[in-house]
Amino acid sequence: MIKKQSDDADVKDAATKALGIITETLGKLPKAKSYDYGGHQLKIGEYDVCRRCSTPIAEAQAVETALRDAAEKQKDETVKEHLELAIKLFHLEAEAAVIRAEFHNGHGTEAILDKLQAYEYERGIGDSYEHSHHQGVEKETPWNAI
Numbered sequence: 540m541i542k543k544q545s546d547d548a549d550v551k552d553a554a555t556k557a558l559g560i561i562t563e564t565l566g567k568l569p570k571a572k573s574y575d576y577g578g579h580q581l582k583i584g585e586y587d588v589c590r591r592c593s594t595p596i597a598e599a600q601a602v603e604t605a606l607r608d609a610a611e612k613q614k615d616e617t618v619k620e621h622l623e624l625a626i627k628l629f630h631l632e633a634e635a636a637v638i639r640a641e642f643h644n645g646h647g648t649e650a651i652l653d654k655l656q657a658y659e660y661e662r663g664i665g666d667s668y669e670h671s672h673h674q675g676v677e678k679e680t681p682w683n684a685i
Contacts, residue, residue: 549617550617553615553617553618553620553621554621556615556618556621557618557621557622557625560609560613560618560622561606561609561622561625564602564605564606564609565602565605567605568601568602568605570598571583571594571597571598571600571601572597573597574593574596574597574600574633575600576596576637581593583597588640589640589643592636592639592640592643593640595632595633595636595639596633596636596637596640599629599630599632599633599636600629600633602629603626603629603630603633606622606625606626606629607626609622610622610623610626639652
């Protein structure tokens with residue numbers, strides 16, 4: 540959570556600035572071509588690693604790096620705090636993508652991943668565009684109604 544109160548005008552202003560930085564950063568980001576796997580820089584698809592598995596890793600790592608670079612230039616600590624939260628999200632997305640790729644090894648573990656992802660979906664563990672707190676109103680679709 541952002542350390543300052545969310546109804547603080549400075550926090551809202553910082554969130555708007557952070558959104559602008561994120562939008563600009565993402566808009567300039569080219570498609571990722573490589574990713575770090577255990578300290579080794581690999582190209583997407585290299586060593587016959589599935590592109591569908593490695594692309595999410597590469598893309599999430601690229602966003603994390605680009606946002607980290609943008610955050611380092613910020614003097615406003617509250618803007619920086621918003622960016623650091625976005626960086627953390629993409630760091631965890633990259634880690635999750637690595638784990639999913641490890642399940643996609645072709646040795647019978649994909650059924651485990653399928654079961655876990657179905658559970659996540661059924662229980663609403665992942666976020667969605669249908670869930671929003673914009674303007675103080677939460678719009679939510681009940682997960683069991685989907």
